Every structure is written in C-alpha cells, then in structure tokens.
Amino acid sequence: MQWETVIGLEVHVQLATQSKIFSGASTAFGAAPNTQACAIDLGLPGVLPVLNEGAVAMAVQFGLAIDAEIPETSLFERKNYFYPDLPKGYQTSQMAQPIVGKGEVEIVLDDDVRKRVRIHHAHLEEDAGKSLHEDFHGMSGIDLNRAGTPLLEIVSEPDMRSAKEAVAYIRAIHAIVTYLGISDGNMAEGSMRCDVNVSVRPKGQETFGTRAEIKNVNSFRFVERAIEFEVERQIELIEEGGKVVQETRLYDPDQDETRSMRTKEEANDYRYFPCPDLLPVMLDSAYVEHQRSTLPELPTDKRNRFETDLGLSTYDAGVLSATRPMAEYFEAVLAVCGDAKQAANWVQGELSGHLNRENIDIRNSPVTPEQLGGLIQRVLDDTINGKAAKQVFAALWNNEGQSADEIIEARGLKQVTDTGAIEAIVDQVIADSPVQVAQYRDAEPEKRGKMIGYFVGQVMKASRGTANPQQVNSVLKQKLDEA
Amino acid sequence: MHQMTLTELARGLKAGDFSSRELTTSLLDRIERLDGNINSFITVTREQALAAADAADAARAKGDDRPLAGLPLAIKDIFCTQGVRTSCGSKMLDNFQAPYNATVIEKLQAAGMIGLGKTNMDEFAMGSSNESSFYGPVRNPWDETAVPGGSSGGSAAAVAAGFAPAALGTDTGGSIRQPAAFCGITGLKPTYGRVSRYGMIAFASSLDQGGPMARSAEDCAHLLGAMAGHDLRDSTSVARVVPDYLAELDTPLAGLKIGLPKEYFGDGLDSEVESAIREAIKVYESLGAKVCEVSLPHTHLAVPAYYVIAPAEASSNLSRYDGVRFGHRCDNPVDLEDLYKRTRAEGFGDEVKRRILIGTHTLSEGFFDAYYRKAQQVRRLIRQDFLDAFDEVDVLMGPAAPTPAFDLGAKKDPVSMYLQDIYTIAINLAGIPGISVPAGFSGKRPIGLQILGQHFAEGQLLNVAHQFQQATDWHRRSPTDQETN
Numbered sequence: 001m002q003w004e005t006v007i008g009l010e011v012h013v014q015l016a017t018q019s020k021i022f023s024g025a026s027t028a029f030g031a032a033p034n035t036q037a038c039a040i041d042l043g044l045p046g047v048l049p050v051l052n053e054g055a056v057a058m059a060v061q062f063g064l065a066i067d068a069e070i071p072e073t074s075l076f077e078r079k080n081y082f083y084p085d086l087p088k089g090y091q092t093s094q095m096a097q098p099i100v101g102k103g104e105v106e107i108v109l110d111d112d113v114r115k116r117v118r119i120h121h122a123h124l125e126e127d128a129g130k131s132l133h134e135d136f137h138g139m140s141g142i143d144l145n146r147a148g149t150p151l152l153e154i155v156s157e158p159d160m161r162s163a164k165e166a167v168a169y170i171r172a173i174h175a176i177v178t179y180l181g182i183s184d185g186n187m188a189e190g191s192m193r194c195d196v197n198v199s200v201r202p203k204g205q206e207t208f209g210t211r212a213e214i215k216n217v218n219s220f221r222f223v224e225r226a227i228e229f230e231v232e233r234q235i236e237l238i239e240e241g242g243k244v245v246q247e248t249r250l251y252d253p254d255q256d257e258t259r260s261m262r263t264k265e266e267a268n269d270y271r272y273f274p275c276p277d278l279l280p281v282m283l284d285s286a287y288v289e290h291q292r293s294t295l296p297e298l299p300t301d302k303r304n305r306f307e308t309d310l311g312l313s314t315y316d317a318g319v320l321s322a323t324r325p326m327a328e329y330f331e332a333v334l335a336v337c338g339d340a341k342q343a344a345n346w347v348q349g350e351l352s353g354h355l356n357r358e359n360i361d362i363r364n365s366p367v368t369p370e371q372l373g374g375l376i377q378r379v380l381d382d383t384i385n386g387k388a389a390k391q392v393f394a395a396l397w398n399n400e401g402q403s404a405d406e407i408i409e410a411r412g413l414k415q416v417t418d419t420g421a422i423e424a425i426v427d428q429v430i431a432d433s434p435v436q437v438a439q440y441r442d443a444e445p446e447k448r449g450k451m452i453g454y455f456v457g458q459v460m461k462a463s464r465g466t467a468n469p470q471q472v473n474s475v476l477k478q479k480l481d482e483a
Numbered sequence: 484m485h486q487m488t489l490t491e492l493a494r495g496l497k498a499g500d501f502s503s504r505e506l507t508t509s510l511l512d513r514i515e516r517l518d519g520n521i522n523s524f525i526t527v528t529r530e531q532a533l534a535a536a537d538a539a540d541a542a543r544a545k546g547d548d549r550p551l552a553g554l555p556l557a558i559k560d561i562f563c564t565q566g567v568r569t570s571c572g573s574k575m576l577d578n579f580q581a582p583y584n585a586t587v588i589e590k591l592q593a594a595g596m597i598g599l600g601k602t603n604m605d606e607f608a609m610g611s612s613n614e615s616s617f618y619g620p621v622r623n624p625w626d627e628t629a630v631p632g633g634s635s636g637g638s639a640a641a642v643a644a645g646f647a648p649a650a651l652g653t654d655t656g657g658s659i660r661q662p663a664a665f666c667g668i669t670g671l672k673p674t675y676g677r678v679s680r681y682g683m684i685a686f687a688s689s690l691d692q693g694g695p696m697a698r699s700a701e702d703c704a705h706l707l708g709a710m711a712g713h714d715l716r717d718s719t720s721v722a723r724v725v726p727d728y729l730a731e732l733d734t735p736l737a738g739l740k741i742g743l744p745k746e747y748f749g750d751g752l753d754s755e756v757e758s759a760i761r762e763a764i765k766v767y768e769s770l771g772a773k774v775c776e777v778s779l780p781h782t783h784l785a786v787p788a789y790y791v792i793a794p795a796e797a798s799s800n801l802s803r804y805d806g807v808r809f810g811h812r813c814d815n816p817v818d819l820e821d822l823y824k825r826t827r828a829e830g831f832g833d834e835v836k837r838r839i840l841i842g843t844h845t846l847s848e849g850f851f852d853a854y855y856r857k858a859q860q861v862r863r864l865i866r867q868d869f870l871d872a873f874d875e876v877d878v879l880m881g882p883a884a885p886t887p888a889f890d891l892g893a894k895k896d897p898v899s900m901y902l903q904d905i906y907t908i909a910i911n912l913a914g915i916p917g918i919s920v921p922a923g924f925s926g927k928r929p930i931g932l933q934i935l936g937q938h939f940a941e942g943q944l945l946n947v948a949h950q951f952q953q954a955t956d957w958h959r960r961s962p963t964d965q966e967t968n
C-alpha cells in the first residue's frame with residue numbers, strides 16, 4: 001500500500017526579551033542555577049505577575065509577518081498541573097483566545113517548489129524551569145532560571161507531508177523569528193523546540209490517521225530523523241495488523257528512535273481557566289499598525305527581491321537570504337561595490353569559506369562588509385587581478401591592513417596593464433627558458449595551450465602577481481608563436 | 484490608651500502626652516498579659532515594633548508630622564512581612580519567613596506605622612469563624628464562648644480587645660465585614676482594585692481585597708488613604724487617584740438616598756439583628772436621609788456562584804504549596820507523588836482541602852461549563868443587580884451577618900458556615916466596596932450594620948459611616964470597659 005505522512009508542528013520560540021514574561025528577572029542563558037529566579041519566578045506566596053509588553057510586541061510582529069489576524073482581545077489562562085520545575089503548579093498560557101490568529105508561512109523545498117503552510121494560531125506562555133536528574137544521588141535538582149522565560153508557541157495546521165517539508169517549515173519559522181529579531185533562534189540552547197504530530201494514512205484517504213506527538217525535539221536534524229523513524233514505526237505497526245494509539249512520545253537521538261511517554265488515557269486534565277491575576281490584553285489598530293511599521297523586510301520578500309531585482313540565481317538568493325545577518329552582510333557589500341553577482345560570489349565563496357573553516361559567525365567576521373566591498377571595487381576596476389584579490393582578502397582577514405587600497409598600495413599589488421612593461425617581462429622569461437621554448441615550438445598546436453601555463457606562471461611570478469593575466473596570455477602567445 | 488482611636492492617639496503623640504515607645508510598650512504588654520485567652524496573634528514582633536517606635540519618636544523630635552507616624556497596627560498574617568513568619572494560619576506556612584514586604588506593608592511602613600505582630604486567621608482565609616486556623620480558634624473579646632468571625636478574626640478581636648488601635652484585614656467573601664460586625668468594630672472592604680494585592684497571599688484572586696479594621700470610620704479613612712493606590716506590581720490594581728477620604732467625612736447626609744435590599748431582610752435573619760438594623764436606619768432618617776426598598780433579585784445565587792468561583796481560583800492558587808521550594812515538606816518522601824500527597828495532606832487543614840477538591844472538580848473537563856462558566860454568568864447578573872440599584876439610590880444598607888457571633892464549635896456543617904456570608908459575598912462578586920459599623924448588641928454580642936456603595940465610592944461610605952458614628956456611640960463601646968486596670 002502507498003502511505004501518506006501527515007505532520008503538524010508546534011514550535012516553541014523563546015522570545016529575546018531582556019526580562020521574563022511576568023517578572024523583572026533576567027532571561028540570559030547560562031547563569032548559575034537559580035540565580036535568575038526572583039520571588040515571582042519562584043512562585044512565592046503573595047506574588048503577582050505583570051505582563052512584559054516587549055513579549056506582546058514580539059508576538060504581534062510575528063503575527064504580522066505571517067499575515068495573521070491579530071485579535072483585539074487575547075486572554076491568559078492557567079494550565080494546571082504539578083511538576084517540580086513548575087513553581088506555581090500552573091503554567092500561565094493562552095488557550096481560547098490567543099494573541100495571534102490564523103496565518104500562513106511559505107516554505108521552499110529542494111527542487112525549488114514552494115508551498116504554503118497554514119498556521120492555526122500562535123500564543124504566548126511562560127517556560128518552566130529545568131529538572132536535572134544526574135549528579136544528585138537519587139534526587140533531582142531544580143533550576144528555575146528558565147522559569148518564566150517568554151515563549152511564543154506557533155501551532156501549524158497538519159499541512160506537511162514529509163520530514164523534509166517539516167524541516168523546511170521549521171527553517172522558515174527560524175528565518176522569520178531571527179529576521180524579526182524576536183528570538184536568537186539558537187536551537188542548541190533551547191531557543192526553538194518542536195513538538196511534532198505525526199500520523200500516516202493510505203494515499204488518497206481523506207481522514208487523518210491516529211497521531212502520535214513527539215515532544216521536545218530540538219534540532220533540524222533530529223526533527224527529520226524523529227519523523228522518519230516514527231513514520232516507519234506507524235506503517236509497520238499498521239501493516240502488521242496493529243493500531244496506532246494516540247500518545248506522547250520522546251525522540252532519543254542516541255538510539256535514533258521514539259519511545260512512548262504517556263498515552264491519552266494517562267493525559268492530564270489541565271483545568272484551564274482565565275488567569276484572574278492578569279487583565280485581558282487589548283490591542284487597538286493603532287498599536288498593531290505601529291508594530292507593522294517596525295517590521296523589517298522578511299525572508300521571503302528578500303529572497304524574491306534578490307532573484308528578481310538583483311538577478312541572482314534562485315540558489316544564491318536562497319542562501320543569501322537564509323539568515324538576517326547573512327542578508328545584511330551581503331547587502332552592505334553590495335552597497336559599497338554595486339555589483340550583486342560579484343558580491344554574491346565573494347560572500348558565498350571566499351568569506352563563507354573562511355568563516356566556516358574557523359567556525360566564526362558572520363556577525364563577528366574579521367572582514368567588514370565595507371572592506372570586502374572596497375576589495376571587490378578594485379577587482380571591478382581592474383586595479384588588481386583575481387589572484388592579488390585573494391591575497392588582499394587574506395590580509396584583511398588577518399587584520400594586516402585597514403582597507404583593500406591600503407594593502408594594495410603597501411604590497412605593490414596594483415595590476416600591471418602597461419603593454420610595454422609586460423612585453424619586457426615576457427621577453428626576459430622567453431630568454432631565460434630556452435628549453436621550454438624549444439619544446440613549445442616543437443609541439444602540436446593543440447597541445448600548446450596547456451604548455452603556455454608554465455610561461456604565464458613565470459611571468460606572474462616575475463611581476464609578483466601584478467601583471468594582468470589576460471594581457472600576459474596574449475603577449476606570450478604572440479611572441480612564442482611568431483617564430 | 485488601649486481604647487483610644489488612631490485619631491486620638493495621633494493627637495496624644497503630637498501633644499507629647501506619651502511617646503510612641505510608651506504606647507507601643509503598653510500595647511505589647513497588654514497583648515502578653517491578655518492574649519492567652521483571646522489568641523488573636525500568631526506572632527508578636529516586639530523587638531521590631533519597639534525599634535520602629537524609637538525611630539518614630541526620634542523622627543517626631545526632628546519635626547516629622549506624618550499623621551500615622553508612630554501609631555501601632557496589627558497585621559493579618561496573610562500579608563507578607565519581610566523576615567517575619569507569614570503563616571496564613573496554616574501549618575503549610577508555619578516555617579515560612581517572607582523574604583519581601585507586601586505593597587500595603589511597604590506603604591504603611593513608609594507612613595511611619597508600627598507593626599505589633601501578625602494576627603490569627605482562618606487557614607488561607609477560608610472560614611467565617613476563625614476556627615480553621617492551624618494556631619487554634621480566636622475567642623470573641625465580648626464573649627469568650629463566641630467566635631470572633633472570620634477570616635480576619637484575629638485582627639477584629641485584637642482591635643476589640645484593646646491590643647491594637649487598628650488592624651489590616653482581607654475580605655474575599657466577607658472576611659473583614661463579618662468579623663468587624665461580630666467584634667463591634669468598623670471594617671471596610673474597598674472596591675476590588677483599590678488596594679494592591681501584591682504580597683497578600685492569594686485565596687481567590689478575583690475577589691480578594693485588603694482593607695482597614697479600626698475603632699471608627701474616621702480611622703478607616705486615615706488607613707485607607709495610606710493603603711490605597713495603583714501598584715505596578717499588581718495588574719488588577721486600578722490607576723485612579725486616591726481621594727482625600729478625610730475631607731469627605733463631614734459632608735451632611737440630608738437628601739442621601741438609602742436603599743434597603745428586601746432580600747437582605749428575609750428568612751434566616753435574626754430578629755434582634757433586624758431590629759438593630761432598623762433602629763440604625765431610623766438614625767439615618769433623623770439625619771435627613773431618604774429610605775426606600777430596593778431589590779437585588781439574584782441575591783440567592785450569590786453563595787452558590789461564590790462557592791464555585793472562589794474554590795476554583797483557590798485550587799489553582801494553592802498548587803504552589805507542594806513541598807518543593809518553601810513551607811511544609813513531609814518527612815522522607817519515597818518519590819515525587821509521595822512528596823506531593825503527604826506534604827499537602829499534612830500541611831492543609833480540612834476546610835482548605837474541601838475547597839481545593841471543590842475547585843478542582845468544578846474546573847475539570849466536562850464540568851467547567853456547568854459550574855465555572857455558569858458561575859461567571861451569575862456573577863455578571865449579580866453585579867448588574869447592584870448597578871441597577873445604584874441608579875435609584877446612593878447607598879445600600881442591611882445587616883453584615885444574619886446573626887450575631889455564634890458559639891465556638893456551633894457550626895459543624897460547612898454549608899451552614901457558608902451561609903454566614905449570605906449578605907457579604909455578593910459584594911465581592913460585584914467588586915463594590917462595603918463597610919460594617921457597630922449598630923447595637925444582642926446580649927453581650929455586637930451587631931454590625933453593613934453599608935454598600937458604588938465602585939470607588941469609599942469616600943461616600945466612610946462619610947455615611949462617620950455621620951452615624953457622630954450620632955451614636957456603639958463604636959465607642961468596648962469589652963474592656965469593665966476592666967479594673
């Protein structure tokens with residue numbers, strides 16, 4: 001039988017506010033346990049929450065970025081359950097009236113096929129703390145630094161049909177939230193975590209199969225693998241006559257498998273009810289329009305503009321718009337040099353190569369976009385040749401000069417285009433290489449093309465790389481062939 | 484000194500008749516000598532009180548003339564006070580020292596007031612008799628075989644017994660007004676949102692409101708002025724100017740329209756209470772007020788709606804008492820579930836457990852619409868009843884409780900206890916202010932007149948209560964009149 005996979009995702013995005021969603025404690029990652037948990041985060045008797053307006057603004061910006069409806073009124077509710085890292089015994093979340101309504105995200109698949117994934121809603125909530133089960137001799141440690149960190153939970157419709165689509169969707173969400181600057185998108189630090197709902201059905205069937213929810217998958221790769229494992233598990237189960245049960249499962253990356261956590265029968269009754277400590281959030285159209293005016297150009301728009309207006313290939317446009325820092329770097333280079341193709345080549349080539357090799361984020365690149373743009377200008381106006389340009393780039397990377405011009409000047413890398421000067425060097429090289437000249441002249445004309453490389457190298461060497469290679473080539477050909 | 488009002492004590496301090504240290508010492512000694520029977524205090528903070536009194540005396544010598552500076556106050560043990568046990572009347576918090584001050588405490592300290600200690604209360608403010616306290620029942624200073632009312636029973640008894648000129652209370656369904664009535668003092672529940680709830684341990688967040696309990700409406704006006712105001716730490720506190728409550732006290736009542744809700748004078752109302760209230764109304768008529776009957780047609784739904792909403796919120800608010808971070812923790816838990824179950828089984832008393840069970844049930848899947856949602860609809864109807872009534876009249880009057888203080892141990896059935904709040908509970912559901920003022924006696928036991936006003940009409944309520952107290956002397960009676968010392 002042919003099977004179709006159906007996937008819906010709940011993506012929890014940690015919002016990049018300075019302080020927590022309901023308290024003034026810092027949200028910075030990595031502090032010593034329980035040093036960033038104030039009385040409110042600890043759920044001490046008598047404390048009350050106060051909503052962080054920054055979190056509201058970020059949620060609204062996300063909503064606008066996915067063309068979602070922003071309801072005038074949204075409501076915080078309490079989701080009640082007991083767990084040691086949930087200090088109040090309830091999570092303040094949104095249920096019936098979330099802050100962001102229905103929206104849409106465009107994803108791009110490998111073969112450049114575009115697809116729209118519908119967003120059911122997105123809601124604000126507070127994160128829980130962390131339970132640490134190792135190193136406590138049979139007990140558990142609780143770190144409440146994360147408790148109260150603002151989360152935006154983005155709930156998709158079950159619109160994805162493969163693990164690849166699911167990953168493309170998460171990448172699209174990642175791009176949007178990082179473009180908006182509402183999250184650092186750091187999956188390793190838990191800034192984006194996914195719950196994946198997976199079911200399978202015979203191809204052509206309308207109704208959905210029974211789904212399993214895989215909780216808390218925290219990398220693009222794990223999402224893909226967890227789905228692939230789960231799909232295979234469900235298909236095998238059904239084909240062997242079994243039934244998928246609605247349950248929550250965990251993905252174990254070490255074993256590369258999903259395991260049952262709890263079934264629907266064991267599920268909590270969360271007893272949601274409106275939080276009496278928080279007023280409904282009322283957003284008028286002036287507020288929403290103000291937030292709209294702060295939106296940057298979004299990844300999809302940027303990619304389309306790179307392709308259409310700048311004439312970049314689909315691939316280049318995709319790579320250069322993938323993250324906001326990448327796009328901003330590219331656009332800054334372009335602003336200086338004025339040539340999109342060259343800017344794209346240098347950013348994806350020499351720059352990305354160096355950054356990847358040394359594992360440096362583009363935001364911390366030792367070569368500034370202004371420096372790179374200046375370098376490309378000198379290539380474009382033939383001041384230096386490609387070979388010298390690489391030397392200049394290396395010098396900039398190693399901080400051996402302030403600008404391309406300074407390095408070109410200091411190192412005498414200016415390209416020699418004076419034909420007389422080039423002829424003089426060519427004559428000298430020919431005079432110094434009688435054996436090679438004889439071999440060249442004895443060779444069949446079709447083999448000569450390869451052999452000329454030796455002479456070019458000698459000339460470039462003699463000119464310390466500054467001779468214009470095209471000119472060198474033609475002068476050499478002329479002089480070697482004339483006899 | 485122990486029978487004087489705050490206003491009189493302030494005058495004495497200013498005139499140099501006594502120092503704040505002398506006043507504070509005298510009250511602390513009195514508590515030590517006489518509170519053994521009454522049991523109105525859970526914790527007495529003698530050292531902090533004396534240090535604060537000395538500071539107030541020193542400041543006064545340098546010209547400090549803040550009206551409340553150097554005056555003592557008893558604090559219901561539901562308000563967090565930094566470095567002092569804040570028990571909420573529960574074994575669960577017997578070992579809890581609050582690491583911060585409630586906003587109200589901060590404000591009163593800033594006004595120069597001196598906390599004498601923390602007063603007894605029904606556990607987590609759940610009760611109408613002060614018998615659910617982990618620290619034992621409070622006795623009514625007027626008659627030690629009677630309850631003081633609840634949940635702010637310790638505060639009411641402390642003021643009545645002459646241990647403190649004034650006290651802080653909280654009122655979720657009548658917990659200031661009913662004990663004030665039972666103990667013959669004046670107690671005001673402000674409009675929801677008038678006084679910050681930050682640092683006030685939550686029972687039912689949408690109903691809880693702190694307020695003053697004192698020997699006169701004038702004293703309540705002094706205290707409310709210092710307590711009230713917008714607090715950025717409490718989103719439900721209202722950003723609205725705090726008026727000068729003292730300035731309104733002397734407004735004449737000629738032409739005041741008083742409504743008597745007919746539902747507050749029906750079956751179940753004790754006849755002596757009713758006649759005392761009717762006498763009080765006559766006093767108002769003699770002051771020029773016009774009286775008419777009004778109807779609050781949904782009154783009979785108030786107790787049922789309250790006992791859905793309040794336990795629902797409480798069941799969630801009390802989830803934090805899990806033995807993980809603070810408060811009681813059972814010995815040697817074998818696993819997490821054991822920790823939760825035994826901690827909560829040992830730490831909470833029966834009434835608290837009962838309400839957690841009710842609240843958990845009413846919020847459960849399949850019951851939410853029938854209980855919680857329905858109760859919220861009823862709540863809106865009750866609120867509308869009051870708004871409609873206030874279209875016709877300025878204030879409403881009636882009894883604060885259906886009976887005078889009952890005997891300790893008399894109410895074994897929870898529902899009969901819940902019905903104690905039949906005249907007070909709707910006020911919390913509607914969010915309006917109410918005040919109880921002494922208006923007579925049934926034998927030795929006091930009777931309270933309840934006056935209700937529109938949202939944020941505290942100034943008017945205090946004015947109406949004050950004018951009554953200018954015309955009567957019920958509020959000047961004290962169970963300590965017969966004391967020889």
